[in-house]
Amino acid sequence: MNLDVQHVQSKSILTRTSGFLNGYTHSLNPYTGCAYGCSFCYVRQMPIALFRTESWGEYVDVKQNANALLEKELIRAKKKEPVSIFMSSSTDPYQPIEMKAEITRALLTTLIENRPAFLFVQTRSPIVQRDIDLFKELKDQVFVSMTVETDDDEFGNSSPRMPLRFAAD
Numbered sequence: 001m002n003l004d005v006q007h008v009q010s011k012s013i014l015t016r017t018s019g020f021l022n023g024y025t026h027s028l029n030p031y032t033g034c035a036y037g038c039s040f041c042y043v044r045q046m047p048i049a050l051f052r053t054e055s056w057g058e059y060v061d062v063k064q065n066a067n068a069l070l071e072k073e074l075i076r077a078k079k080k081e082p083v084s085i086f087m088s089s090s091t092d093p094y095q096p097i098e099m100k101a102e103i104t105r106a107l108l109t110t111l112i113e114n115r116p117a118f119l120f121v122q123t124r125s126p127i128v129q130r131d132i133d134l135f136k137e138l139k140d141q142v143f144v145s146m147t148v149e150t151d152d153d154e155f156g157n158s159s160p161r162m163p164l165r166f167a168a169d
């Protein structure tokens with residue numbers, strides 16, 4: 001399967017949450033689309049995917065200006081309320097191209113300089129390990145959740161959530 005990777009300019013980067021993300025004020029998506037294309041992904045049924053001509057899993061848009069937008073939008077958002085961010089709601093912030101593009105890494109650097117009340121990072125990618133140094137700086141203000149796929153139904157039903165903790169040196 002060919003992956004269509006485009007570099008795009010986004011209009012905004014922090015999105016007000018609703019629905020199942022009610023516990024957060026904003027979502028943060030460094031990319032549009034997802035190279036992992038999981039069969040169970042709920043984003044397949046969302047307008048953001050349904051209005052594309054390509055199938056889910058076949059495209060990734062790299063938001064080149066994500067960090068410049070975050071620097072501005074975070075300042076504005078924090079003036080209104082404590083900001084808690086879910087990264088990411090409609091992509092995985094650790095796309096394979098993140099190793100080269102470093103969009104998510106740049107966002108984390110900005111979030112260290114101008115901290116939100118809380119940051120939740122959701123991924124299925126081992127690339128997340130690259131940024132452990134940045135998670136350590138965020139300390140208790142970050143929670144990293146990692147999805148591990150299995151075909152063992154019993155494991156899926158009984159496994160506890162195991163947060164990754166990054167102890168300060």
Ligand code: SF4
Pocket residue numbers: 034035036037038040041042043090091092124
């Ligand atoms: S990694 Fe996440 S966003 Fe990407 S296809 Fe899988 S479930 Fe969807």
